[in-house]
Amino acid sequence: MQQTKQRLLTGNKALAEAIRLEMERDPNVFVMGEDVGVYGGIFGATEGLFQKFGPERVIDTPISETAFIGAAIGAAAEGMRPIVELMFVDFFGVCMDQIYNHMAKIPYMSGGRVKLPMVLMTAVGGGYSDAAQHSQTLYATFAHLPGMKVVAPSTPYDLKGMMISAIRDDNPVVFMFHKTLQGLGWMDQLDASIGHVPEEAYTVPLGKANIVREGTDITIVGIQMTVHQALEAAKRLEQQGIQAEVIDLRSLVPLDKETIIQSVKKTHRLLVVDEDYLSYGMTAEIAAIAAEHCLYDLEAPVKRIAVPDVPIPYSRPLEQFVLPNADKIFREAIQLVNE
Amino acid sequence: MQQTKQRLLTGNKALAEAIRLEMERDPNVFVMGEDVGVYGGIFGATEGLFQKFGPERVIDTPISETAFIGAAIGAAAEGMRPIVELMFVDFFGVCMDQIYNHMAKIPYMSGGRVKLPMVLMTAVGGGYSDAAQHSQTLYATFAHLPGMKVVAPSTPYDLKGMMISAIRDDNPVVFMFHKTLQGLGWMDQLDASIGHVPEEAYTVPLGKANIVREGTDITIVGIQMTVHQALEAAKRLEQQGIQAEVIDLRSLVPLDKETIIQSVKKTHRLLVVDEDYLSYGMTAEIAAIAAEHCLYDLEAPVKRIAVPDVPIPYSRPLEQFVLPNADKIFREAIQLVNE
Amino acid sequence: MAISKDHLLWMYETMYKIRCYEDKMAEAYAEGKSPVFNIGAGPVPGEMHLATGQEPAAAGMCVHLKKEDTVTAPHRPHHHAIAKGVDLNRMTAEIFGKATGLGKGKGGHMHLFDPDVKFSCGGIVGAGIPHALGAALAAKKRGTDWVAVAFIGEGAANQGAFHESLNMAALWKLPLIVVIENNQYGISVPKTASTAVPSNDVRAAAYGIKGYYVKDNDPIDMYNVSKEAVERARTGQGPSIIEIETYRYLGHFQGDPEVYRDKNEVTLLRQKDPIIRLRNYLLNECGVTEETIAQLENKATFEVDQAYAFARESDYPKPEEALEDVFV
C-alpha cells in the first residue's frame, strides 16, 4: 500500500491547478468567462485563481458569450493564450458561430498563418435533474465540425495533464469537463472524482485513448461518466466470468481509432456507451469504425447505449431512465457475449 | 413518351409553389427571413410570394437570426404557422440556441402542451467556391439534436411534396434545400434540378427513404446532391455488370432505418455517401445501423465517402478534391464489390 | 395617475402569495439535502432560483395584463408565473417532477409552460425575448390589442437577443415590453462589472422607443410605469423597456455560497421590504383594513399550501414516459 504517496485531488482542483501552473509559466495565458473570478467558476474549474492572479488575468465577463469567446479568438490571433469558459456546454447555441466558423476555421482559411492557441472549456453532463437545457454533453455536436480538438477527460489525473496539453497546444481545443467528475461538495460524491495528481506540471497527450481495463471477451468504449459506469459493469461482468476491456476515449478529436480497432480485433465484440444523444453521435462513429475496419473480426452485432434521442427530462425517474448506467451496460454486455 | 404531360419545374419554383399553395389554404402561414420579399430569397425559395401576398405575409427581416427565428417560435406557440428562412445553413451558429434549445425542446418540456408548427428552411451545399462559411451541409449537426424533424429532399417533386408536409406538420421541421438542386439560372445546370411537378397540392411523407434505383449487388445510400452522384455512378457500374441499389434518404429525422436494413440484407454491401463532414456524421449513423442490424448480412466492410474533416476550401481544385462525386462513388463501389 | 384600489389589493395578494410560495419552496428544496447538500437529492432536485424580494416587478406589470397577453420569463420564473395566473397546482407538481405537472415532469422549475394563460419560461439567458417578440408579432398580425411582456434580469440585457429583438420590435412597432429586473447581480457578477451604462432604460435610445426606470423596488411606481407601457403597446405605440431596481434576498440559486457579497447587504434590504411597504400604503393611504389584508393573506397561504399538497400527493411519471412527447 503506497497510499501515503498519493496526492489526492478532486477533478476541479486538478483543473484549477493545471491552469495555475500554466499561468505562472506563461504570462500570455489568461482566463475569461462568467463567474470565473471571485466565484471560482460555477463548477470550480478556476477555484483560487482570481485570488492568486487578480482581475486582470482572471476576468469575469458579462453574459455575452459571442463577444467574449470571439474576443478570445481575437486575443489568440495576437499571440495571447486565452482560456475561456462556456459555463454549460448547453449554451453553445448563442455563440456557436464564433466557435465553429471562426475559432475552428481561421487557422485553415489562413493557410496556417493565423494560429489560435486557445482553450474553450465547458461543463457537460446530467444526472442531477437540471433538465433539458443544462444537462447535455453534446460531444458529437463539437466533434463533427472540423478544426477544433475536442477532449473530455474522466479522471483528475487526465484533467490536469490534458488541460496542460490543451493550453500548450497551438490549436484551438474544446475542453469538456464533466460536472459530476469535478468532485464538488454539492453534487453526488463519486470515488472517481478524486484521484492521485502529481504536484508538478505534466502533460497527457490529446488524441490518445486509454485502455483502463484489459479484457478478452468484449470491448466497451466510453467517455467521461460512461467510462466509470463501464468499469463498474466490468466488475460485475467479471463475476459472471466475462472479461471486459474498457476503453476511455478521452479525446473525440483527434480520435484514436487504432486503439479501438486493436481492441475489437482482440475481443470480437463491441459495445459503445455515451451520455450524448444516440443518433448521429459518438456511438455511431465508433460503430462505423468497427464496420469499416474490423467487420470480419466482429462476432456479434455492435451495440450502442446512449440517450435515446429525447431532450433530457427533468423528473428523476424520467432522467434516470434515459441516461446510461452500469446496469444497462451490464445487461447489454451479457446479451452481446451470449449472442 | 408522355413528355407532353410533364409539368417541368425547377427546385426553387417547386418550393415556392408549395409555400404559395399552403399560404392560400391557411391564413396562419407566413414567411419571414432575410431577402425573402422583393428579392424572392437568395436561392429563390420564395420567388413570387411577396408579389402575391405582400409585406404582411412575406416579411423581410433585419440580419437578426436569433430574434426572427425566436419570433417564429413565439408566433408558432400562438398558433401561427411560420416558415422562416435561414439564408445559408452555415449561419446556424448565431441562432442555434433558439433552434435546438427552444424550437426543438419546448414541445417536449411542455409535456406536449405547446405545439410549434413551424418550418425552418435553409440552403445547404457547396461546389461553387463559396468557401468555408458558405458551403456546408451540416446535416448531422441538426439531426443529432432531438426534437426537430430534419429533411433534405433531392428532386423538385419531393421539394414540393415534402414542403407541404412540413408546413402541415405540427412539429418543427428543419427543411434543407440544396442550392445546386434549386435549378437557378446562375448556378451549375443539372438535369436533376428540373423535374415533373403536379400543379395541385400533394404531400410526400417526412421520414420515408426512397429507393431511387433497384439493384442487387451493393446498396449506395445518399442524400440530396450525393443521390444524383450515386445514380450517375450506378449507371457506370451497370456497364461493369454491377447492379447498385441507390437509396435517397430524404429525411435524416425521422430516419427510415427499415428501408436501409432491407436493402443491405438484399445486397450485402453498403456504401454511404455524404456531402457533410465525415466524422460523427450521417455516414457514421447509417454504417452503425448496418453494424447493429445487419452485421451477419454484410459481405464486405462498410465504406463511407464524405468531406474528410476539413473546412470547405475555396480554391476549385481543393474544393473538388474534398467533395464527393460520381467518380469517387464509382471507384469505391467497384472496390467494395470486388472485396 | 389614478390607481385602482382593486389593482393594489390584487398586487398585494399576489406579492404575498409569491413570497409565501418561494418561502415554502426554499423549505421543500432543502428537504433531503442535509446534512450534506446535494443538488440532485430530495423531492425538488436540480437548480432552484427563487425570486424572494423581486415581487414588485411581476405584480406591478401583470396586474395590467389579461389572459390573452403573453409573458415569457427567465430561469427565475415563479413570481412571473404566479402573477400571470399559471395553474399553481400543476406548476408546483411540475417543480416536484410529477406526472400532474404542467409538463408531466419533463420541464421542471426553469421550464414551465402554461398555454392557457400564455406563460412560458426557459433556462437560457435572454432567450425568452424573441419568443415574446413573436407573440407580439402574432398579436399585431391578428389585429388584436394583446401585448407581450418579456421579463429578464439585468444580466440578460447584455445578451445579443436583447438588442436584436428590441430593434425588430421597434421597427415593426410591436406591442412588446421588456421588463428588466435589475437585482444587482448576474450570479456573482455585480451590474457595474457587466453593464457599461448605469441603467438599461437608456438603451431605449438605441431603438427610438420608450425607456422607464423604477427606483428602489417600488411597487406603486412599477404599477404606474407598467400601466403606461401596456397602454402604449395596446394602442399601437410600440415597444418599451422598463428597468426596475430590485433585490434578490437569496442566493443566485439555493446553495449559492454568496462569497461575492456582504452578508449584511440583505439584512438592510429586507428592512425596506416592498410587501411591507405596500401593506402600509394600503392601510395608511387607501383605507384598507387589517381584516381585508388578513383575508387576502389567508387566501394566498391557503392556495399555496394547497398547491404544495397537490404536488406532493401526485404520482411520478412512469419512466418510459420519458420517450413520449418528442414529437406530437
Next chain:
Amino acid sequence: MAISKDHLLWMYETMYKIRCYEDKMAEAYAEGKSPVFNIGAGPVPGEMHLATGQEPAAAGMCVHLKKEDTVTAPHRPHHHAIAKGVDLNRMTAEIFGKATGLGKGKGGHMHLFDPDVKFSCGGIVGAGIPHALGAALAAKKRGTDWVAVAFIGEGAANQGAFHESLNMAALWKLPLIVVIENNQYGISVPKTASTAVPSNDVRAAAYGIKGYYVKDNDPIDMYNVSKEAVERARTGQGPSIIEIETYRYLGHFQGDPEVYRDKNEVTLLRQKDPIIRLRNYLLNECGVTEETIAQLENKATFEVDQAYAFARESDYPKPEEALEDVFV
C-alpha cells in the same frame, strides 16, 4: 482640425487604388461567366462583394492606423484590406485561388488573413466585431497604444454581436472602434426596413460611448472623425462608433439582379463620387498639382496591375493540399 496634406495624398492614392482594384476585379470575375452567368465558373468563382463607392470609410480610417493596429472586415473586405496595407499580390492570388495566396487558396475573397499587418475578414455578418474586441483587449493587457477597428455594414448593426461587443468594450474602456458603413442596403433590404433608428451613432448612448456620424460619403469628414476616435482609443478614452453614409455602386454581389432599387440611383450617386471630390479638394484647396495626382494614380494602377499579373501567373495548389492546415 489641421489636416496633413500627406495624409490626404495617401488617402487619394489609396482610394484610387481601391477603385482600380475593384474595377479590375469586376472584369476578372466576369471572365468565364458569359454568355451564361455561372457563379462557380471562371478564374474567380464564388460570391464577389465589391466596394466601389465605399472607399472613404476605409481610407479615412486607415490613414490613422499603424501596422500594429488591428482591422477586422466583413464579407466586403477589399477596400479595408488595401487601406490597411495587406500584401496586394498575395491577396489577389488568394482571390484567384492560387497557392501563393494569403491562405494558399483555402480562404478566398471573404476570408483574407494577413497577420503581418493584422488584417482579417470573414463571411459572417457581425462576427468580426468580437475579434477586434479581443485585439483591443490584448492591446490593453500588453500596455500598448494599439487600437482595433471593426468595419461592418449597417445591416450588421442589428446582429447581437454588435451589442455584446460594444458593451464589453465600453465596460473595460478598450481601444475599439466600430466603423459602420451605411451603404443603405443589406443585400435587398433598405436600412429603413432593418433599423429602428435613422443612424447607428445614436446607439453609442446604449454604451455610454462616443458616436460619430459622417454624411454623404465625405472623405475629409471621415478623416477628421476617425482621427479623433483613434486618438481617444490610443489614449485610453475608450471605444467609439462611427457611422458613415456611403454608397454601393454595384450590386450586393456581382450578378445581383438589383430588383430592389431604381436603376437611376447609382447614376446620381456617381455624380458626387468621393474620389473626384477628393481630387478636386487636393487640386483646389491644397495646392496639389495635376502631375502629383497623375503620379499617384500611375503608381496605384501599376501596383494593381502587378498584383493581378502575379495572381494569374501563380499556380493552383495541389488538390491534396486541401487536407493540410486543419491543425498546425
